[in-house]
Amino acid sequence: MADDTKKVIxxxxxxxxxxxxxxxxxxxxxxxIIIFLALLSFPLFYNMGKAAKAPEPEINTPxxxxxxxxxxxxVEPKSYMKDNHMKLLxxxxxxxxxxxxxxxxxxxxxxxxxxLQNTCMECHSNYDNFxxxxxxxxxxxxxxxxxxxxxxxxxxxxxx
Amino acid sequence: xxxxxxxxxxxxxxxxxIGLLGGWKAVELLAPGDVEAKYLQNPKVLTAKRWxxxxxxxxxNQETAKNCIEACHRIHNVPDIGDSxxxxxxxxxxxxxxxxxxxxxEHLAEQxxxxxxxxxxxxxxxxxCVRVCPTKATWKREDGIIMMDQHRCIGCRFCMAACPFxxxxxxxxxxxxxxxxxxPDYPTREKGVVEKCxxxxxxxxxxxxxxxxxxxxGALIFGDMGDPGSEPRKILHTHYTLTRKTHxxxxxxVYYLV
Amino acid sequence: MxxxxxxxxxxxWGLIIALLAIVGIGFxxxxxxxxxGLKITGMSRDVSWGFYIAxxxxxxxxxxxxxxxxxxxxxxxxxAFGRITVLGEFLAVAAVTMCGLFIIVDLGKPMRLANIAxxxxxxxxxxxxxxxxxxxxxxxxxxGWAVLEAERNEAPPPKWVKPLIYLSIPWAPCIHIxxxxxxxxxxxxxxxxxxxxxxxxxxxAFASGPALLILLxxxxxxxxxFDPGREQIQTLAKIVTYCIIINVLFFLFEVFTVFYSQIPxxxxxxxxxxxxxxxxxxxxxxxxxxxxxxxxxxxxxAIPRIRRNETTLAIGCALVIVTTWIDKGLGLITxxxxxxxxxxxxxxxxxxxxxxxxxGVWAVGFLILSILYKIAxxxxxxxxx
Numbered sequence: 001m002a003d004d005t006k007k008v009i010x011x012x013x014x015x016x017x018x019x020x021x022x023x024x025x026x027x028x029x030x031x032x033i034i035i036f037l038a039l040l041s042f043p044l045f046y047n048m049g050k051a052a053k054a055p056e057p058e059i060n061t062p063x064x065x066x067x068x069x070x071x072x073x074x075v076e077p078k079s080y081m082k083d084n085h086m087k088l089l090x091x092x093x094x095x096x097x098x099x100x101x102x103x104x105x106x107x108x109x110x111x112x113x114x115x116l117q118n119t120c121m122e123c124h125s126n127y128d129n130f131x132x133x134x135x136x137x138x139x140x141x142x143x144x145x146x147x148x149x150x151x152x153x154x155x156x157x158x159x160x
Numbered sequence: 161x162x163x164x165x166x167x168x169x170x171x172x173x174x175x176x177x178i179g180l181l182g183g184w185k186a187v188e189l190l191a192p193g194d195v196e197a198k199y200l201q202n203p204k205v206l207t208a209k210r211w212x213x214x215x216x217x218x219x220x221n222q223e224t225a226k227n228c229i230e231a232c233h234r235i236h237n238v239p240d241i242g243d244s245x246x247x248x249x250x251x252x253x254x255x256x257x258x259x260x261x262x263x264x265x266e267h268l269a270e271q272x273x274x275x276x277x278x279x280x281x282x283x284x285x286x287x288x289c290v291r292v293c294p295t296k297a298t299w300k301r302e303d304g305i306i307m308m309d310q311h312r313c314i315g316c317r318f319c320m321a322a323c324p325f326x327x328x329x330x331x332x333x334x335x336x337x338x339x340x341x342x343x344p345d346y347p348t349r350e351k352g353v354v355e356k357c358x359x360x361x362x363x364x365x366x367x368x369x370x371x372x373x374x375x376x377x378g379a380l381i382f383g384d385m386g387d388p389g390s391e392p393r394k395i396l397h398t399h400y401t402l403t404r405k406t407h408x409x410x411x412x413x414v415y416y417l418v
Numbered sequence: 419m420x421x422x423x424x425x426x427x428x429x430x431w432g433l434i435i436a437l438l439a440i441v442g443i444g445f446x447x448x449x450x451x452x453x454x455g456l457k458i459t460g461m462s463r464d465v466s467w468g469f470y471i472a473x474x475x476x477x478x479x480x481x482x483x484x485x486x487x488x489x490x491x492x493x494x495x496x497x498a499f500g501r502i503t504v505l506g507e508f509l510a511v512a513a514v515t516m517c518g519l520f521i522i523v524d525l526g527k528p529m530r531l532a533n534i535a536x537x538x539x540x541x542x543x544x545x546x547x548x549x550x551x552x553x554x555x556x557x558x559x560x561x562g563w564a565v566l567e568a569e570r571n572e573a574p575p576p577k578w579v580k581p582l583i584y585l586s587i588p589w590a591p592c593i594h595i596x597x598x599x600x601x602x603x604x605x606x607x608x609x610x611x612x613x614x615x616x617x618x619x620x621x622x623a624f625a626s627g628p629a630l631l632i633l634l635x636x637x638x639x640x641x642x643x644f645d646p647g648r649e650q651i652q653t654l655a656k657i658v659t660y661c662i663i664i665n666v667l668f669f670l671f672e673v674f675t676v677f678y679s680q681i682p683x684x685x686x687x688x689x690x691x692x693x694x695x696x697x698x699x700x701x702x703x704x705x706x707x708x709x710x711x712x713x714x715x716x717x718x719x720a721i722p723r724i725r726r727n728e729t730t731l732a733i734g735c736a737l738v739i740v741t742t743w744i745d746k747g748l749g750l751i752t753x754x755x756x757x758x759x760x761x762x763x764x765x766x767x768x769x770x771x772x773x774x775x776x777x778g779v780w781a782v783g784f785l786i787l788s789i790l791y792k793i794a795x796x797x798x799x800x801x802x803x
Contacts, residue, residue, distance in 0.1 A: 004165075097309045100301070101199040102365050111200070118344060146334070147310065147347040245462035245764060258760040262683055288605050294544040295533040314533055315456075315526015318544050320466040324606025326759035329463055330526065333455035351455035352526030405759075408605040 055137040058129040063122055075106040089116065117149040125151060204367030209386025210304040211359055212413035214395050215278055219379035225253055225278045231375035237348045239338035248329040250357040251280040251372055260404060272418060281306060281327040281357040282404060282412030289319035304413060305359045315352040324405050328356045385413065419567055422796035423789045429641065430792060437785040444778010447771050448523055456526060459772040464764035465755040469772055470524035474517050476746040478597045479619060481513035483627020484558060485590035486657050492583050498649050502635065505646065507562035508790035509631060514555040516783035523775055543599045550593045557586045570797045594619050601754065609687035609754045618668040625661035626742040628654040629735035636732055638791065644798040655731055659719040662738050666712050690763065691753045698763045701749060708744035711737050
């Protein structure tokens with residue numbers, strides 16, 4: 001294998017590939033490279049010195065406040081939910097719609113009805129200050145909310 | 161070892177492809193076991209071998225029908241588009257000659273003329289809509305209900321072409337502005353997906369009868385065709401019933417007692 | 419070889435820019451459709467497929483017609499077609515691309531297109547349609563490019579091309595048969611539930627495709643130094659003639675079955691299309707123009723003197739293209755949906771935004787066609803010298 005590489009390099013040497021002294025259209029090429037590097041590094045320089053605050057979703061909704069402190073838990077531990085709520089919601093979707101299983105046994109062996117709009121949003125009814133805080137920060141737009149209501153009490157009352 | 165560049169590239173490419181495929185499959189197989197134990201059915205769930213509905217046209221009058229339609233469309237956030245070309249309807253009324261085209265006789269029995277028949281998805285036992293769906297976004301459940309998964313639907317509308325009964329509606333635009341009072345019992349839908357009556361699968365799962373059946377004051381009889389002692393079976397055993405476009409062989413499970 | 423598409427005279431670049439402009443307009447309107455939904459089209463709950471799917475259906479036919487050039491050359495050693503197989507294959511590439519794009523613009527949720535691949539459903543004809551169309555696209559671009567490149571280097575094509583070519587020959591009618599099966603297996607639509615749907619699709623395709631190829635060949639002869647050949651054009655003309663006559667005959671067979679049996683469910687659709695029902699008759703003049711036009715084209719082209727004169731031949735071909743387009747691109751879809759399953763009538767006509775999006779997709783196809791033909795013709799000019 002090394003012999004082949006040597007052969008390739010030698011044949012390139014013979015054609016004078018490594019001896020080229022002229023960079024054709026040198027001016028345009030160098031300007032182009034500079035513009036490219038400038039564009040590439042623009043985000044870095046633009047945001048230099050500004051610290052973008054990490055998002056802090058708020059969990060002090062009325063529904064959560066009503067619960068005694070020891071019972072303020074989600075269906076799974078907070079760390080798991082932070083990392084995996086998307087995966088969990090996907091699983092929930094398939095289990096409910098396609099398998100017909102609508103009850104979920106949480107990590108504390110408590111049973112929950114699987115429903116984004118009626119279970120999750122029941123406690124986390126502050127969609128804008130909870131879900132949206134991280135989603136806006138990361139620049140993602142999940143489209144759950146075009147179907148799943150995010151303020152069940154308000155909808156039931158006929159508002160929005 | 162004497163190998164030329166072309167052969168090397170072929171071997172490298174093949175090994176990478178096999179490696180990636182094998183690696184991916186290995187990860188899938190070895191991944192920690194799944195979550196079956198965590199998902200349960202509600203203990204109150206109503207089950208059946210084959211759900212079906214009998215419409216007793218003697219008890220179904222205009223007022224009752226209106227109640228049934230209103231109950232269904234309210235609970236499921238069915239929008240009121242107002243334009244007959246784009247309307248969305250899960251359950252509605254049709255005169256005899258439109259609900260049963262091809263069955264029309266010139267001198268039809270008086271009880272059938274003018275009367276409006278309540279129509280909905282027939283949850284056929286041999287559904288052409290399920291046959292044509294390219295993504296299994298609509299499928300036949302074990303208990304016979306023809307389900308819709310609006311998360312998977314790509315909006316190709318093949319199912320709408322295939323349904324011989326015109327039971328399906330498409331969201332030509334965002335339906336939310338057209339929903340007067342939103343119900344938290346069921347999500348709304350997005351533009352671009354198909355929807356239809358689902359025999360209230362979400363209510364059956366909690367032990368409740370379909371909304372239209374509850375509102376029908378006995379005019380709609382819902383039960384298990386697989387249970388010889390069920391109400392619908394008893395009715396079918398003693399009365400002749402009509403089904404829509406029977407000759408097409410889709411085996412519709414909505415029976416009309418005239 | 420792609421560099422051949424980057425050099426051209428004023429007319430070439432004018433064409434490219436004009437097509438790009440039409441694509442641009444269509445694209446912007448499509449963005450609007452993505453934002454507000456398919457309500458900007460003329461489709462409805464009753465006529466849930468419309469102009470987009472109709473164009474798709476017509477273009478699958480055009481794509482399949484490449485086989486009419488490939489089969490005689492490779493299976494029966496008809497050497498004359500050797501000059502133009504690449505033109506047929508490149509036309510197929512442009513046509514199939516348009517097919518895919520028309521499906522995409524018709525979908526309610528195009529971002530979920532991958533679901534067809536992620537959840538393969540073997541009982542769905544649409545699933546198979548996606549597979550065969552994409553495979554056909556790959557086949558034709560690979561074969562056309564490889565053969566053209568070999569021609570340019572004045573060497574025989576590489577050995578692996580042959581089995582691909584032999585595969586593409588039955589594959590071509592397959593794509594159109596599968597597309598016909600989208601319609602002809604549906605129990606509730608009497609207009610489409612006929613065994614002759616697939617044969618009629620094929621006869622219409624093998625008339626319109628070669629007709630388009632003839633017109634393109636005449637244009638190539640006019641605007642370049644490459645002459646596809648008089649004999650080639652004449653053979654294609656014979657194919658067009660026979661196929662358009664067969665197409666009319668198939669239609670008349672349908673008319674017989676439907677009206678002699680007097681079954682209302684089947685008659686009503688023909689009555690709507692050709693006579694109108696209860697005052698609804700938007701398509702009536704179009705359908706008559708289509709079938710009378712097809713008949714005139716068939717009879718005229720059957721006369722050798724008319725077929726041999728390339729001017730009258732061109733007129734005949736244009737007539738074939740327009741009439742088959744009306745048949746598939748306007749009549750087929752609407753006819754299936756009207757009257758609806760409740761025996762009621764909701765008419766359909768494409769809206770302006772819908773038409774502009776459709777034109778945008780046609781422009782993409784013609785853009786691809788122009789580029790590929792520029793390459794092919796330039797290569798042929800190069801080896802001529």
